[in-house]
Amino acid sequence: MWLLKSEPNDYSFDDLMNDNTTIWDGVKNYQAINNMKEMKKGEKVLFYHTGNQRRIVGLCEVTKEAYEYGEYTVVEIKAIKKFSKTVTLKEVKADEFFKDWALVRQGRLSVVPVEKKYWEKINNILEG
Numbered sequence: 164m165w166l167l168k169s170e171p172n173d174y175s176f177d178d179l180m181n182d183n184t185t186i187w188d189g190v191k192n193y194q195a196i197n198n199m200k201e202m203k204k205g206e207k208v209l210f211y212h213t214g215n216q217r218r219i220v221g222l223c224e225v226t227k228e229a230y231e232y233g234e235y236t237v238v239e240i241k242a243i244k245k246f247s248k249t250v251t252l253k254e255v256k257a258d259e260f261f262k263d264w265a266l267v268r269q270g271r272l273s274v275v276p277v278e279k280k281y282w283e284k285i286n287n288i289l290e291g
Contacts (some may be wrong), residue, residue, distance in 0.1 A: 164277040165202055166209040166219070166266060167240070173276040176221040176245055177209045184226060186291045187232075195274040200229045202274075208240055209277060209285065211266075217252040219285065242249045250288050260284055 167187060167279075169175065179185055190196055202225045210221040227239035255261045261270075261284070265275045275286070 164207050164209075164279070164282045165225075166196070166275040166277050167209050168211045168213050168273045168275070170214050171212040172214065175212065176242070179221070179223060179240070179242045180208065180245060182242075184239060186232060186237045186239050188235045188237045190235065190237075190273055192271075192273060193260075194269075195272055196281055198272075198274040198276060199236055199238050201276070202228060202238050204228050204231070207243075207282075211275075218249040219289075220249050245282075246289055248289055250285055254288070258284075 174185070185275075187199070190199060194275070204225050204227065208223045208225060208226045209219045210223055211217075211219050222243040223240045224243055225238055226241045229236050229238050252266070256267055261281065264278070264281050265272055269275070
């Protein structure tokens with residue numbers, strides 16, 4: 164399970180919903196690239212808007228595992244659903260439960276692993 168970050172002015176979840184699928188490229192950070200190489204087809208992905216929004220806004224899925232595309236390592240994803248409720252970074256940081264999550268500890272990391280315990284807690288917040 165993963166979280167991908169995108170500046171909504173560059174590529175938003177609504178853009179992904181319109182496109183249905185996309186190649187996730189442009190990642191330059193080595194740790195983020197290594198995380199992308201760990202992504203498996205069928206794994207779920209939280210879509211996170213950066214910038215002024217700083218929130219989890221949707222759910223997508225890995226449709227093609229990492230491969231080289233020009234100068235980038237990429238994966239392909241497809242949209243599943245836009246959340247009616249979002250989870251803000253402020254909410255996550257305010258909850259001690261998330262203190263060790265890479266989203267909190269490594270704020271600049273654009274491809275973040277989501278451990279099962281964090282995935283379940285995020286889902287509980289979204290459903291609550």
